[in-house]
Amino acid sequence: MGLANNFRFSRRHIVGALTLGSLGLVACGKSSTEASSKAIRVGLVDWVGYSPLYVALAKGIFKELGIDLDAKTFQGNNEEKIAFVGGRLDGAADVLSSGVELANSNKDFRIVMVIDRSVGADGILASNKIADLKGFQGQKVALEEGTVSHYFFLQVLAGVGLTGKDITIINASPGDAAAAYQSRNVDIAVTYAPFLGKANAIRKDGRIIYDSSKNPYAIADIYEFDARFIEEHPDTLQAFVTGFFKGLDYIKAHPEESAEIVAKELKITVAEVTEFLKGVQLADIPTNLDMLTNPASQGYVPKTMATLAQFLLDQGQIKAIPDLAKLIEPKFVLAAQKA
Incomplete structure (x- = not known):
């Protein structure tokens, strides 16, 4: 399931x-x-x-x-x-x-x-083959458009000189975004607890590359x-x-x-x-x-x-x-x- x-x-x-x-x-x-x-x-x-x-x-x-x-x-x-x-x-x-x-x-x-x-409950999952946030350029990202996850992600992109035009969004609910990452359909997903920790634990070749503890306000x-x-x-x-x-x-x-x-x-x-x-x-x-x-x-x-x-x-x-x-x-x- x-x-x-x-x-x-x-x-x-x-x-x-x-x-x-x-x-x-x-x-x-x-x-x-x-x-x-x-x-x-x-x-x-x-x-x-x-x-x-x-x-x-x-x-x-x-x-x-x-x-x-x-x-x-x-x-x-x-x-x-x-x-x-x-x-x-x-x-x-x-x-x-x-x-x-x-x-x-x-x-x-x-x-x-x-x-x-949020002091860590929201985050971005990324495959280990993506070295850093700048490596998001040209990648497909599963997230839910028009929501807090979307805005959170855009802010993170802006911090490394990227915009939404630099990535391809796969529109998915928080649970579906985590599931897509877990099943390796995407290498980046934006979600929150409980999906964040569960997907991170299941997919061994990835990690939480960024979470809201780094920007707690x-x-x-x-x-x-x-x-x-x-x-x-x-x-x-x-x-x-x-x-x-x-x-x-x-x-x-x-x-x-x-x-x-x-x-x-x-x-x-x-x-x-x-x-x-x-x-x-x-x-x-x-x-x-x-x-x-x-x-x-x-x-x-x-x-x-x-x-x-x-x-x-x-x-x-x-x-x-x-x-x-x-x-x-x-x-x-x-x-x-x-x-």
Whole structure:
């Protein structure tokens, strides 16, 4: 069985039809027509970085804080974004590069928190016959176009003086890209955990030539919320943000139990959860404040987004650089610090 069939992982990738299912650990199943002032609808895709939310739901933390949380899991980031833009979600888990693209739309939203950042979970697999990154020129590369993996790869290419025109992309999902590399159909693939480590272990004549630990601020997951929802339901959103961080606190205090909760939700093993979390830094309150409010920080989100915006503009992925300064709203993290 190929890697693509072994895991229920679909983090941040694009597929065709809009299909969504409620998270197995959902706290409340109210429809949007039944939504109360304490109801909140959020979206996400399967990803170990969202462990604090899974744990907070499982332990009833959001209920204790008085909110009815409807968390919907999507097959891919594109479907989630469609639901968010269409008003079927109040908030959406996203990545910074996708957030820059969303800022070019008519959607009025704010980034209220950083969820995690990739510190090795995303990477590039390459055959040993490819000596270095410059050796990518003229090669076929399996990756999923238009996703965080694509942007990550283009940034790596730019670092050695290459562009997307110097390689041939084989468009494939993260799992299929890893499987193509594993079966030697391609000599380069861009993917992320769990596919990254599995394919690397199986194909002995290759290695992970580059991973996100070398650029730990390039890939970060964030939570975006609708601007009108923020204005009309600040207390509900505050409870969500506070609950998320309480979920992270629970993980730190009870790592084994928490790993079991996440493993059950993602349908992987506890050992895999533990291994995959090594490549992700779950963003606690101090990390959030550093990335959202400290202009001197290497990970300052507005600065990272500005760099991404210029890069996406140069690559023709966006038509103009949006007003990024207005997107950051750190007040809920600041208040959670005092909770």
